[in-house]
Amino acid sequence: MFSSLNYLYKYRELIRNLATRDLKVRYRNSVLGFLWAWGNPIMMTLVFTLVFQVTAFSSIKNYPLFILIGWLTWGFTTSGISDGITSVVSNANLVKKIWFPRIVLPASAVLANAANFLLALPLIFALILYFQIRVDPVLLVTYFPIIFLSQLALVMGIAFLLSAANVYFRDTGVIIGVFLTAWFFLTPVFYSPPQITENSRLVYYLNPMASIIEAYRNIFYGSTNGAPPGPPDLGFLLRTLGTASLIFIIGYVFFTRVSNRFGEEL
Numbered sequence: 001m002f003s004s005l006n007y008l009y010k011y012r013e014l015i016r017n018l019a020t021r022d023l024k025v026r027y028r029n030s031v032l033g034f035l036w037a038w039g040n041p042i043m044m045t046l047v048f049t050l051v052f053q054v055t056a057f058s059s060i061k062n063y064p065l066f067i068l069i070g071w072l073t074w075g076f077t078t079s080g081i082s083d084g085i086t087s088v089v090s091n092a093n094l095v096k097k098i099w100f101p102r103i104v105l106p107a108s109a110v111l112a113n114a115a116n117f118l119l120a121l122p123l124i125f126a127l128i129l130y131f132q133i134r135v136d137p138v139l140l141v142t143y144f145p146i147i148f149l150s151q152l153a154l155v156m157g158i159a160f161l162l163s164a165a166n167v168y169f170r171d172t173g174v175i176i177g178v179f180l181t182a183w184f185f186l187t188p189v190f191y192s193p194p195q196i197t198e199n200s201r202l203v204y205y206l207n208p209m210a211s212i213i214e215a216y217r218n219i220f221y222g223s224t225n226g227a228p229p230g231p232p233d234l235g236f237l238l239r240t241l242g243t244a245s246l247i248f249i250i251g252y253v254f255f256t257r258v259s260n261r262f263g264e265e266l
Helices: 002-010 012-027 033-055 063-086 089-097 104-130 137-168 172-185 198-206 208-220 234-265
Strands: none
Touching (some): 012 104, 089 137, 089 234, 104 137, 137 208
């Protein structure tokens, strides 16, 4: 496996070029171009704020920042998985014409969405300044890379697994679309953990995205009771890092074992 992982480093330029291509295609012919990395989360933050705070009278403090962190994090995950699923099939002509490690296709799709997520981070800092929240730079430098890499490993592992499955079962995307909808409502994107009932608490603790979103909120937002930003729950975060690493390994091994027959199936 470790010798195979060397392909990701050896073909890093190809991965970078494919990720850049995906970003350019996404924003091609749009008026705002790369600014849509900001436009979508801004509009969704406004919608969630209107629905859950203005209309439903949510008591969560600084709700626009609270929801923006959740939505950006969730958007990276769902977009990375969705684009990763179709990455091999949509490049069928390329796969059948020349040899290259096929794993760079889902990897570049996920990295393009990771870049989109990073491009949107200034929106979080803008709201931090607006709400006058004191964020410790040392806290960000220490924990942000760990949280981000945990999420990246999780999304990439799922993308590896599902992109390979989609080559053989083309209805994978439809099934996963339903799964992602259910996963969204089980993840604290627009609500906080204290609102979770005792019956659903086990699902919350088993959900890696719950830990990732809450960890981001810990370092950027604080807590809903007004506490300032601080370190995330290390136990919860380390369990998530372990889960993400395991999913990455499973996805990578599965992809590399079945990718030799992609040309025949496509």
